[in-house]
Amino acid sequence: xxxxxxxxxxxxxxxxxxxxxxxxxxxxxxxxxxxxxxxxxxxxxxxxxxxxxxxxxxxxxxxxxxxxxxxxxxxxxxxxxxxxxxxxxxxxxxxxxxxxxxxxxxxxxxxxxxxxxxxxxxxxxxxxxxxxxxxxxxxxxxxxxxxxxxxxxxxxxxx
Amino acid sequence: xxxxxxxxxxxxxxxxxxxxxxxxxxxxxxxxxxxxxxxxxxxxxxxxxxxxxxxxxxxxxxxxxxxxxxxxxxxxxxxxxxxxxxxxxxxxxxxxxxxxxxxxxxxxxxxxxxxxxxxxxxxxxxxxxxxxxxxxxxxxxxxxxxxxxxxxxxxxxxxxxxxxxxxxxxxxxxxxxxxxxxxxxxxxxxxxxxxxxxxxx
Numbered sequence: 001x002x003x004x005x006x007x008x009x010x011x012x013x014x015x016x017x018x019x020x021x022x023x024x025x026x027x028x029x030x031x032x033x034x035x036x037x038x039x040x041x042x043x044x045x046x047x048x049x050x051x052x053x054x055x056x057x058x059x060x061x062x063x064x065x066x067x068x069x070x071x072x073x074x075x076x077x078x079x080x081x082x083x084x085x086x087x088x089x090x091x092x093x094x095x096x097x098x099x100x101x102x103x104x105x106x107x108x109x110x111x112x113x114x115x116x117x118x119x120x121x122x123x124x125x126x127x128x129x130x131x132x133x134x135x136x137x138x139x140x141x142x143x144x145x146x147x148x149x150x151x152x153x154x155x156x157x158x159x
Numbered sequence: 160x161x162x163x164x165x166x167x168x169x170x171x172x173x174x175x176x177x178x179x180x181x182x183x184x185x186x187x188x189x190x191x192x193x194x195x196x197x198x199x200x201x202x203x204x205x206x207x208x209x210x211x212x213x214x215x216x217x218x219x220x221x222x223x224x225x226x227x228x229x230x231x232x233x234x235x236x237x238x239x240x241x242x243x244x245x246x247x248x249x250x251x252x253x254x255x256x257x258x259x260x261x262x263x264x265x266x267x268x269x270x271x272x273x274x275x276x277x278x279x280x281x282x283x284x285x286x287x288x289x290x291x292x293x294x295x296x297x298x299x300x301x302x303x304x305x306x307x308x309x310x311x312x313x314x315x316x317x318x319x320x321x322x323x324x325x326x327x328x329x330x331x332x333x334x335x336x337x338x339x340x341x342x343x344x345x346x347x348x349x350x351x352x353x354x355x356x357x358x359x360x
Binding site for chain 2: 006007010011014016041042044045046048049050052053054055056057058060062065066068069070072073076
């Protein structure tokens, strides 16, 4: 019996085989004495352990054992909650970047370029949506402009 | 509200709910009820009394901190046992008992002595009292490498499936199967050997 078959016999015992595979192994156990002996040995060991888990008792008194747990709980509660690393610059830059982005958006809406005659836009080769500025890469603020559609998109990510 | 609870007679469910609301006396009662089981699981995995006590207490602290997450899918004792098992696995990983591991890993790869032995069905339990039997099992478990012992404990005592054990131990299902097979065969031989030793003396 090869290693693979031995492990399949064990998996059969542990109900870890798919039904079709389990039927094959069941037939093998019925017909092959070596497989049957292995199955019996594994089964006996499994049952022996399952029914006789060693039992241990703590010698420490209830109060003594609890006192350390109580101290652990209290000291853990005294600790300040873990905070992410402070990014003071982000707190300043993020609102600023947002304000700039908003301003850019408002500007683009009232931008006379977009209201110019089509002929002028043709001359300047209108492009599909493209990035026109990245105001603050550190705070992931990116502005996109599509002159074709006359749309400006501002993506602000303060994370 | 919490003062109405009779802690010693209340069910685990009642105590858990009270503890979730901050009643530490209820939690203390839960600790008193299940501390032996949690300690025993830590000891069975670590095989060191002091480490087992420390880790079991750490598990209770974590239990209190995470109590709000306990939704009652399993029993409270089972939930706490999972916490202590995870702590033990972390501890064992840190310790990296490479010395004993290397021999066992080699055995796994080559098939191991147990795999090549003819299958005999010993009767190591004949005429034994249950307490003696448990002591013998404990003695045999102590002789396994921690990885084989852990697989055996998680499967036979905690009834975890192969895939769950594999995830917890960070290995493949095939490795779990191989380790479990090796551990069972070795346990059978150790139990028979211990029985022979006792008869001889």
